[in-house]
Amino acid sequence: MADLRYPIGKFVMPDGVTEKLRQDWISEIAQAPAKLRAAVNGLSDKQLDTPYRPEGWTVRQVVHHLPDSHMNAYVRFKLALTEEDPTIKTYAEEKWAELPEAKTGPVEISLSLLECLHKRWEVMLRGLSGSDYLRTFRHPELGVVRLEKSLAIYAWHGRHHTAHITSLRQRMGWA
Numbered sequence: 001m002a003d004l005r006y007p008i009g010k011f012v013m014p015d016g017v018t019e020k021l022r023q024d025w026i027s028e029i030a031q032a033p034a035k036l037r038a039a040v041n042g043l044s045d046k047q048l049d050t051p052y053r054p055e056g057w058t059v060r061q062v063v064h065h066l067p068d069s070h071m072n073a074y075v076r077f078k079l080a081l082t083e084e085d086p087t088i089k090t091y092a093e094e095k096w097a098e099l100p101e102a103k104t105g106p107v108e109i110s111l112s113l114l115e116c117l118h119k120r121w122e123v124m125l126r127g128l129s130g131s132d133y134l135r136t137f138r139h140p141e142l143g144v145v146r147l148e149k150s151l152a153i154y155a156w157h158g159r160h161h162t163a164h165i166t167s168l169r170q171r172m173g174w175a
Contacts, residue, residue, distance in 0.1 A: 004052070004053035004054075004056070004164075004167070005053065005056070006160070007160070007163035007164060007166075007167040008156075008159055008160055008163045011152075011153055011156045011157075011160075013149055013152055013153075014152070017133075017148050017152070019130060021152075022130075022133060022148060022151060024155075025151045025152055025154075025155035026122060026125045026126060026151070026155075028155035028158065028159065029118055029121060029122060029125065029151075029154060029155055029158065030118060030119075030122045032066075032114070032118060032155075032158030032159070032162070033111065033114045033115040033118050034115075035158070035159075035162050036063065036066060036111065036114065036158070036161070036162050036165075037111050037115075039162050039165040039166050039169070040059060040063060040107055040111070040165060042175075043059065043169075043174065047059065047172075047174060048060040048063075048107060050168065050172070052164040052165060052167070052168045053164075053168075056164075057097055058103075059164075059165050059168065060102070060103065060104075060105075060107055061097045061102050061103060062161050062164055062165060063107040063110050063111065063165075064097070064101065064102040064105060064107070064110045065093060065096070065097055065102070065161065066110065066114055066157075066158065066161055067110050067113040067114045067117055068091075068093065068096050068102075069093065069154075069157065070114065070117055070118070070121070070154060070157075070158075071117060072091060073121075073150060073153075073154050074117060074120075074121050074124075075088075076088045076137050076150065077121070077124065077125075077147060077150065078124075079137055080135045080136060080137040080147055081128075081132060081135060081147075085136050085137065085138055085144070086137050086138065087137070087138040087140065088137045088138065088139060088140075089140075090139070090140055090141065125151065128147075132147065133146065133147045133148035133151065134146055134147070134148065135147050137150075
């Protein structure tokens with residue numbers, strides 16, 4: 001059986017990042033909110049409160065996780081673009097997913113937040129030069145991270161979590 005944690009596979013950073021590849025990743029980030037919205041369209045509260053895998057988050061928690069995570073990424077980009085090799089702060093995503101709004105809040109709140117955040121993030125990303133993507137931030141656990149790698153990770157991240165939902169829908173027969 002496939003690993004339900006990684007329906008599109010684990011993240012792999014490609015060798016030889018090109019401008020075309022960066023533009024593709026930016027397009028994925030731009031399209032992620034609409035794809036997430038489509039993935040949850042028509043789901044009932046009971047379906048939203050279904051874990052996407054045993055011991056996993058519910059669909060609702062996944063939806064709320066994406067803007068939490070991507071807001072942090074957006075801020076990391078801004079820090080790296082305005083400071084020299086800043087050390088960023090991590091956050092306890094598993095604890096954030098247990099907070100009341102993540103467990104019970106309407107998904108529309110996070111869908112709207114993700115749409116606005118990604119519109120602003122896309123404007124920033126499309127305005128950067130190739131050398132801007134070589135700027136770095138320092139992650140307390142991962143070390144030095146280039147913005148081009150962070151861009152790749154978050155393009156993958158949106159697809160990854162949307163696939164959690166779409167693969168659950170398929171397994172459950174939810175049209």
